[in-house]
Amino acid sequence: MSLRCLKTPLGDDVYLYPYLYPKAIVIKFNGKRNVVSTSIFNGGYAEHLKYVYNYDGKKGTYNEYDLEGLTYEQHLIQVAKNLGLSPSHTTGISTTADMKNASLTIMSHEGLSACAIITAGTKGNAARAGDPSSFDERKLSESKKISGTINMLVQINARLSPGTLTRALITCTEAKSVALQELLIGSKYSTGIATGTGTDGCILIGNMDSSITLTNAGKHSKLGELIGRVIIKGVKRAIAFQENLTSSTQNNLFSKLERYKLTPQVVHEYYNTLNENKEISEKQFEKILNSILQKYQGINASLSLLPYLLDEYQWNILSREQLFSKIRFLFNFIGADFNLHSNKVRKKEVIEEILSFLKSYLVSLVVKDLEKKKD
Secondary structure, three states: OOEEHHHOOOOOOOEEOOOOOOOOEEEEEOOOOOEEEHHHHHHOOEEEOEEEEEEEEEEOOOOOOOOOOHHHHHHHHHHHHHOOOOOHHHEEEEEOOOHHOOEEEEEEOOOEEEEEEEOOOOOOOOOOOOOOOOOOOOOOOOOOOOOOEEEEEEEEEOOOOHHHHHHHHHHHHHHHHHHHOOOOOOOOOOEEOOOOEEOOOEEEEEOOOOOOEOOOOOOHHHHHHHHHHHHHHHHHHHHHHHHHHOOOEEEEOOHHHHHHOHHHHHHHHHHHHEEEEEEEEHHHHHHHHHHHHHHHHHHHHHHHOHHHHHHHHHOOOOOOOHHHHHHHHHHHHHOOOOOEEEEEEEOHHHHHHHHHHHHHHHHHHHHHHHHHOOO
């Protein structure tokens, strides 16, 4: 049983299986389409396909991905069969995000449209291009499926050559990275801002029946603009639906510092090492700290600039001396004595010292607040 929820601007049927097994979104083509797919299952360029799907492969309500004892490619083929689709005419991608949290976004301009159906999860798997790898395929044929994936089904109502579709894939990828950058989502594998997740997938669909033929999907073209805008908006909406993560929820100090592994929990643990009584629970400690930062916006604003300075230092825009000079200025502005004079050479060690100083400063704010309340 399935629910036909809508038609795309091309008139293709979209079927949604949000709660049943298998949980999937399927697009059935009602005309001649050409496709570029990143899937291991009928991936690459094709003109013979009739169906594409995005599938939620987690086991039960948990984020563990279930391959049912098959290789990943065999698994995707079996999903197509379970959906009643011809495997030879289908390509598909999978995720652990909920299909009910998919975003549908359409952008149009004078008869040209880009339609994107996106699911997105980032909390367990956000990554930055160039991060340390988790496996070497020459030694390990199958990587462990990690929860957290951004999957995009994108349809353009114009006739696009194989090269143009491939160029559109670049634009989609860049736009996805823009969305994560604007949400300040940090990598789980480095201190950088994520550019995607480690398992993202994309299926791009062109209309071979269209009277409109386009050859440029780059950022200077109107098609490229529509693709960029539809992906940025769609990815942000999908992340909000799946994880309740938005620009508003990211507007706090610890959301910006999380990728540097400095969280309220870490600061509370440090507080406990300095205070034998340990009379404040983690929840109480975080509440007090957030209250202080909300009350003293000068402190909050100054400290919020720290991750950006650390980024510039790692990217070799700032020297170590320039970094310390700017950080010293920020702390002096809020009445704190930044007296660190690190002679460390390795960037990682310098950053660790700065974060340690910040951790001490945050603990001192809580201690002062508690002493004030006792008086």
